[in-house]
Amino acid sequence: MNFDLDEIVIEERCRPSALAARVIRRAPATVPVNFIADAREAIRPASDAADPFGAGKRRMVVMDRRAPFLMTCPAGSSEFACCGYLVLVLASNCPMDCSYCFLQEYLADNPAFQVYANYANALDELERARRRTPGRALRVGTGELADSLAFDRMTGISRDLVEFCASRDGLLLELKTKTDEIDNLLTVDSRGRTLVSWTLSPPHVFSSSEKRTASPADRLAAAARVLEAGYKVGFHLDPVIAYPGAERDYLALLDDLFDTISPARVAFISLGGLRMTPALRSAARRRHPHDLLLCGEEVLAPDGRYRTFTPLRASLLRALERRIAAASPAITRYLCMEPPSIHRRVLGEAPPSAAALGAALAGR
Numbered sequence: 001m002n003f004d005l006d007e008i009v010i011e012e013r014c015r016p017s018a019l020a021a022r023v024i025r026r027a028p029a030t031v032p033v034n035f036i037a038d039a040r041e042a043i044r045p046a047s048d049a050a051d052p053f054g055a056g057k058r059r060m061v062v063m064d065r066r067a068p069f070l071m072t073c074p075a076g077s078s079e080f081a082c083c084g085y086l087v088l089v090l091a092s093n094c095p096m097d098c099s100y101c102f103l104q105e106y107l108a109d110n111p112a113f114q115v116y117a118n119y120a121n122a123l124d125e126l127e128r129a130r131r132r133t134p135g136r137a138l139r140v141g142t143g144e145l146a147d148s149l150a151f152d153r154m155t156g157i158s159r160d161l162v163e164f165c166a167s168r169d170g171l172l173l174e175l176k177t178k179t180d181e182i183d184n185l186l187t188v189d190s191r192g193r194t195l196v197s198w199t200l201s202p203p204h205v206f207s208s209s210e211k212r213t214a215s216p217a218d219r220l221a222a223a224a225r226v227l228e229a230g231y232k233v234g235f236h237l238d239p240v241i242a243y244p245g246a247e248r249d250y251l252a253l254l255d256d257l258f259d260t261i262s263p264a265r266v267a268f269i270s271l272g273g274l275r276m277t278p279a280l281r282s283a284a285r286r287r288h289p290h291d292l293l294l295c296g297e298e299v300l301a302p303d304g305r306y307r308t309f310t311p312l313r314a315s316l317l318r319a320l321e322r323r324i325a326a327a328s329p330a331i332t333r334y335l336c337m338e339p340p341s342i343h344r345r346v347l348g349e350a351p352p353s354a355a356a357l358g359a360a361l362a363g364r
């Protein structure tokens with residue numbers, strides 16, 4: 001996939017880094033590469049831009065990260081049954097532009113696409129976390145504030161990460177993507193310690209709401225290739241968006257998935273309904289006024305997010321859960337950011353603890 005860039009900005013102190021050298025070498029000839037003394041000057045939103053968040057997606061800033069790289073998953077809270085994994089922040093923002101993306105709110109004041117040249121420090125943090133928890137499997141993902149593989153052909157970060165985890169017991173790396181940028185992955189032996197997960201949506205949602213992402217068919221084809229190369233694969237049907245015909249479309253998507261990849265080789269499938277805070281909903285409707293899928297009549301839920309009316313959402317998720325279980329009851333299924341009441345309606349039981357779910361996912 002080729003993502004358009006208007007500019008690449010490199011912080012002077014990062015100029016000697018391996019990452020900056022790779023980005024400079026692989027940058028398209030038409031994209032100017034500029035240097036700046038302090039990158040914090042370059043990551044403020046352009047006040048004159050009509051859509052500062054959209055403009056930030058086209059401006060890559062290579063800089064040092066001043067904060068820790070390792071965080072607990074921001075989705076985790078006492079209200080939600082969460083899978084309890086760790087997030088490694090290696091980049092911030094994404095060149096793709098999904099209408100529902102929470103980054104439109106989360107990064108609204110800081111929208112430049114940042115890639116961190118000092119990511120070797122992230123591996124040191126990960127190693128320290130691993131040593132602090134001997135005997136326990138850690139799941140760590142890079143796809144929370146950015147797509148894990150977007151621009152990987154320029155940054156090459158995935159190779160270092162996969163090789164790092166391949167040589168250490170107790171780590172399972174999860175790369176999460178909506179791209180088909182897998183060429184670097186195919187050159188590394190993951191030793192089964194990296195799982196690549198794709199968020200999947202029906203073609204109708206892809207064309208309406210997921211600008212510049214790989215098509216659903218291309219995502220599945222990429223998943224089949226990394227599986228054959230020795231990686232594990234998982235899938236997120238999240239967000240599931242309710243619209244007329246949604247159940248038919250999402251069931252057809254599951255059929256496509258299981259026609260491409262044997263259910264026995266799917267590590268997990270997560271499900272979660274569309275949810276948006278009022279601020280995200282306003283930003284999304286402002287930035288994507290032609291996306292009819294954002295015009296549903298969601299209900300303000302007790303957690304302060306707009307969600308699909310509960311009976312409709314539970315019915316849709318339940319239909320998908322049944323289809324997955326029919327394909328293989330052994331596939332680990334879980335709900336993301338859904339309250340316990342929805343767990344009981346969809347999965348027929350209370351949510352597992354974060355530790356139990358994390359252990360189940362780490363063992364897949």
Ligand code: SF4
Pocket residue numbers: 093094095096097098100101102103145146147178213
């Ligand atoms: S691919 Fe993910 S991170 Fe990128 S815009 Fe879409 S939802 Fe956001």
